[in-house]
Amino acid sequence: MAGNKERLFVKGNEAIAMGALAAGCRCFFGYPITPQNDIPEFMSKYLVEAGGQFVQAESEVAAANMLLGAGACGVRAMTSSSSPGLSLKQEAISYMAGSEIPAVIVNMNRGGPGLGDIGPSQGDYFQSTRGGGHGDYRLLVLAPSSAQEAYDMTFDAFDLAFASRNPVLILGDAIIGQMKEPITPREPKAVDPAEGGDWRLIGAPKSGPDKREHRIIKSLFLNDGELAGQNMKLQAKYEAWKKLAACETFEVNDAELVVVAYGSIGRIAKNAVRNLRAKGKKVGLLRPKTLYPFPEKALEKLAKAGKRFLTIEHNLGQMVEDVRLSVRHYADSELFCVYPGNMPSPDDFEAPILRALGRK
Amino acid sequence: MSKANTTVAPSGEELVFTRPASLVDRPTHYCPGCHHGIAHRLVAELLDEMGVIENTIAVASIGCSVFLYNYIDADGVESPHGRAPAVATGVKRARPDKFVFTYQGDGDLASIGMAEIIHAANRGERISVVFINNTVYGMTGGQMAPTTLIGQKTTTCPAGRCLEREGAPIRMAEIIAHLGGTAFCARGSLDSVKNIRQAKKYMRQAFEVQAKGFGFGFVELLSGCPTNWRMTPVAANKRIADEMIPYFPLGVYRDVVADGTCGSMVAGGE
Numbered sequence: 001m002a003g004n005k006e007r008l009f010v011k012g013n014e015a016i017a018m019g020a021l022a023a024g025c026r027c028f029f030g031y032p033i034t035p036q037n038d039i040p041e042f043m044s045k046y047l048v049e050a051g052g053q054f055v056q057a058e059s060e061v062a063a064a065n066m067l068l069g070a071g072a073c074g075v076r077a078m079t080s081s082s083s084p085g086l087s088l089k090q091e092a093i094s095y096m097a098g099s100e101i102p103a104v105i106v107n108m109n110r111g112g113p114g115l116g117d118i119g120p121s122q123g124d125y126f127q128s129t130r131g132g133g134h135g136d137y138r139l140l141v142l143a144p145s146s147a148q149e150a151y152d153m154t155f156d157a158f159d160l161a162f163a164s165r166n167p168v169l170i171l172g173d174a175i176i177g178q179m180k181e182p183i184t185p186r187e188p189k190a191v192d193p194a195e196g197g198d199w200r201l202i203g204a205p206k207s208g209p210d211k212r213e214h215r216i217i218k219s220l221f222l223n224d225g226e227l228a229g230q231n232m233k234l235q236a237k238y239e240a241w242k243k244l245a246a247c248e249t250f251e252v253n254d255a256e257l258v259v260v261a262y263g264s265i266g267r268i269a270k271n272a273v274r275n276l277r278a279k280g281k282k283v284g285l286l287r288p289k290t291l292y293p294f295p296e297k298a299l300e301k302l303a304k305a306g307k308r309f310l311t312i313e314h315n316l317g318q319m320v321e322d323v324r325l326s327v328r329h330y331a332d333s334e335l336f337c338v339y340p341g342n343m344p345s346p347d348d349f350e351a352p353i354l355r356a357l358g359r360k
Numbered sequence: 361m362s363k364a365n366t367t368v369a370p371s372g373e374e375l376v377f378t379r380p381a382s383l384v385d386r387p388t389h390y391c392p393g394c395h396h397g398i399a400h401r402l403v404a405e406l407l408d409e410m411g412v413i414e415n416t417i418a419v420a421s422i423g424c425s426v427f428l429y430n431y432i433d434a435d436g437v438e439s440p441h442g443r444a445p446a447v448a449t450g451v452k453r454a455r456p457d458k459f460v461f462t463y464q465g466d467g468d469l470a471s472i473g474m475a476e477i478i479h480a481a482n483r484g485e486r487i488s489v490v491f492i493n494n495t496v497y498g499m500t501g502g503q504m505a506p507t508t509l510i511g512q513k514t515t516t517c518p519a520g521r522c523l524e525r526e527g528a529p530i531r532m533a534e535i536i537a538h539l540g541g542t543a544f545c546a547r548g549s550l551d552s553v554k555n556i557r558q559a560k561k562y563m564r565q566a567f568e569v570q571a572k573g574f575g576f577g578f579v580e581l582l583s584g585c586p587t588n589w590r591m592t593p594v595a596a597n598k599r600i601a602d603e604m605i606p607y608f609p610l611g612v613y614r615d616v617v618a619d620g621t622c623g624s625m626v627a628g629g630e
Contacts, residue, residue, distance in 0.1 A: 029450065066449045066450035067450060070450040095439075201436070201437055203416060203435055204414060204433070220438060
């Protein structure tokens with residue numbers, strides 16, 4: 001499967017599962033929900049064949065807590081779901097962030113609120129980037145716009161999770177998950193068996209060279225000042241993530257208007273920008289690849305250079321708040337919303353982009 | 361008294377009662393007369409006697425016993441309210457060679473965590489569960505639990521639990537015993553020396569079915585909460601004997617070793 005240079009023609013969901021396997025994922029805990037079912041189905045066969053553990057949990061809540069347990073042992077583990085399922089996982093995600101447990105979580109975003117639909121949506125942007133559960137915490141949030149990027153980001157997510165001792169969220173949607181396109185797999189990663197050796201739970205030897213005190217992984221800090229100290233530590237970690245902010249830019253140098261869009265919408269918007277460029281319109285695109293940390297410096301730089309902005313989202317306007325905060329000293333951002341439940345094409349974006357370009 | 365706890369002091373005297381090595385030498389935060397201290401000690405004695413302390417990962421729950429990890433000298437992880445069996449599933453699947461147990465109260469296990477305990481047992485997860493049933497939410501100040509007895513007054517059923525209004529107290533050992541993955545299931549009590557000795561035997565069996573790979577081990581321990589029962593410790597022990605044991609009968613509810621079906625519980629079994 002992975003490991004050779006042949007190209008594979010797979011769904012985005014399968015690309016995520018393959019990326020996880022190649023990254024050394026050893027445990028997967030899932031629950032059925034559309035449109036992500038290909039991921040647990042793939043793992044139930046190929047992860048088990050590779051000697052790993054697959055559990056179809058009794059609930060999304062349980063799956064996320066199994067992830068917590070495996071992560072606390074320093075083992076590479078993953079869960080995947082879609083929006084209503086992510087709501088249920090937030091309890092364990094908050095605990096994992098609070099007790100600094102690494103894990104990879106996939107959300108193939110579907111329409112909401114409530115049961116919504118099973119089509120694509122970006123309605124979980126706030127939930128993903130603001131923490132989602134209770135308390136002050138953040139996740140590293142990666143937003144793929146193709147099957148290849150879904151594979152690569154999942155592959156890298158495990159390293160990021162262990163380097164930062166934090167859950168990493170892959171935020172895709174029904175388009176990314178269900179679309180089939182070619183990917184080039186990477187060489188499978190040889191995971192260091194000592195990974196997490198200075199914090200993971202593996203049993204505390206009472207004698208010999210490995211003798212140590214017993215370890216406790218927890219998020220409860222009752223003593224005076226202790227929780228404040230933990231929160232300061234977490235905030236410092238999130239601050240240090242800022243250097244990880246990443247984005248794709250396209251035709252921005254001489255652009256008067258920069259479209260900001262992520263994930264599948266970023267890809268559709270790129271086609272709209274390409275089509276408008278062919279018509280001589282000075283428009284460009286910035287596509288955040290990390291939603292947290294947000295590529296605020298790249299946006300600020302463009303704003304400082306005098307660009308104007310149009311944020312396009314598959315929701316009612318969420319990421320636009322981060323765009324506006326990023327450019328606030330020099331510019332504002334207009335907003336074009338595709339309501340979840342509708343499937344946009346590049347043509348749908350041309351008129352709003354031209355309207356924004358024409359307004360000075 | 362187990363032989364493991366008999367040792368010789370520097371003075372040459374034979375010590376017949378010492379702290380188990382697996383029990384951390386620090387005062388507990390538990391109230392006078394609370395049975396958590398006894399249950400913790402039994403856990404620690406068994407970890408000593410089975411020689412598994414260095415190989416153990418403890419999963420603490422929410423409630424008074426969240427601080428289990430401060431008292432048991434093993435690696436430990438905290439879990440959200442009711443989720444300990446799911447967390448323990450993740451731990452055991454990630455580290456199948458470790459001895460993994462949860463320690464949960466009745467609000468945690470029998471109310472908010474009902475789905476997790478039922479399914480962990482049904483899957484036959486190779487973990488052991490110590491279930492403390494004291495018929496009340498302790499840490500939060502004595503609210504009604506799923507195990508609160510009919511007529512028992514709590515801060516959220518001040519007129520006493522009423523069958524028509526709040527339903528019947530849940531008998532967990534009886535429920536767990538009927539699930540396919542349960543290898544051992546029993547209910548003991550911590551109200552008397554005799555019952556404590558018997559409870560430890562049950563706990564040993566609940567631990568050993570995990571160690572032998574037979575399946576899920578469960579032991580329910582009827583325990584006192586004098587503070588929230590508004591009783592003296594002695595009166596609390598009497599309440600267990602007079603009111604709890606008649607409703608929550610003691611004994612073994614499933615034992616695949618005794619009934620000879622343990623062969624079907626292991627991989628490749630009949």
